[in-house]
Amino acid sequence: MPSPRYFLNHFMPFTGYPYTGAPTACNLCGSRESVTVAETDRRLKTLKSIACLQCGLIRTDPMPTPDELANYYATAYRADYQLAFAGGPPRHHLNRSAREAAFRADLLAPKLTPGARVLDFGSGSGEFLAAARARGCEAIGVEPGRDYAAYARTHHGVEVLDDADDGRFEPGYFDVITTHHVMEHLRDPADVMERLARWLKPDGVLYAAVPNMAATGKPPHERFHFAHVHGFVRDTCDLTARRAGLVPHTEYWREDTTVVYRKSDAPAGPIAAPGLAQRLATELKPMPAAAYLASGAWIWPMVRRNAKAVRDTFAPK
Numbered sequence: 001m002p003s004p005r006y007f008l009n010h011f012m013p014f015t016g017y018p019y020t021g022a023p024t025a026c027n028l029c030g031s032r033e034s035v036t037v038a039e040t041d042r043r044l045k046t047l048k049s050i051a052c053l054q055c056g057l058i059r060t061d062p063m064p065t066p067d068e069l070a071n072y073y074a075t076a077y078r079a080d081y082q083l084a085f086a087g088g089p090p091r092h093h094l095n096r097s098a099r100e101a102a103f104r105a106d107l108l109a110p111k112l113t114p115g116a117r118v119l120d121f122g123s124g125s126g127e128f129l130a131a132a133r134a135r136g137c138e139a140i141g142v143e144p145g146r147d148y149a150a151y152a153r154t155h156h157g158v159e160v161l162d163d164a165d166d167g168r169f170e171p172g173y174f175d176v177i178t179t180h181h182v183m184e185h186l187r188d189p190a191d192v193m194e195r196l197a198r199w200l201k202p203d204g205v206l207y208a209a210v211p212n213m214a215a216t217g218k219p220p221h222e223r224f225h226f227a228h229v230h231g232f233v234r235d236t237c238d239l240t241a242r243r244a245g246l247v248p249h250t251e252y253w254r255e256d257t258t259v260v261y262r263k264s265d266a267p268a269g270p271i272a273a274p275g276l277a278q279r280l281a282t283e284l285k286p287m288p289a290a291a292y293l294a295s296g297a298w299i300w301p302m303v304r305r306n307a308k309a310v311r312d313t314f315a316p317k
Ligand SMILES: [Zn+2]
Pocket: 026, 027, 028, 029, 030, 031, 052, 053, 054, 055, 056, 057
């Protein structure tokens, strides 16, 4: 079990997280100009998020260092967000992954043909790899979370790498690359997207899904938490893909920040979204914390989150 100090560091409202970090330039466009969009996260802990004035990509400021982020994942992440205090993926997580993997496999069915080469970048507990293999594909995963990677290998018998640097695969190797709720966790999502695009065949497809920071029906600060060091909306999702030479594939269903991209030879053009950062600063403007607590608006999201965990835990396999 995590120590009392751990709970203090990670759950006590109105205090910061145990990290120092360093300011960074925007990973998407390189600009250092920004506007603040949030000062607290979903636990009402102090966490500053800024939006790049040039392109609108949201990032944590200061940005946790690679070591701080690695340390956070090694100790806190699963305990924090997935109700898992002892090794191995919890049942409710596996049920949710299985549902999501089935959905993703159906969406990409036209490309998941026998012999197709498939990469799942951030493959978690391996449900999508298993779904792709069931369709006759050659599927491989990349997953730095050791318990999850081990689970995928043991329970699904799939190949999973701990990490994959640029030289790991030949350019143009894969027919299908997917990355589901991974980019928001990375310090360098735009650079990683370029790497994935290089590994994609000229007629390949890349599925990318991230949380939509502009989603309605959520109190603004609910969208922020420490594990998500970048925040996307529809425009910044597409700009990140555009910089990597990708455009939305119009033959596939899309919902905001869940998108299937294809390669394009057309020049990327400027990586900019004039006015987006200011719009996000207005849209994501939080209620003052005391007013928020008094309003009771936090009760419903909390109930909903718990109900979801309960449902996922008891869902039939
Ligand atoms: Zn930018």
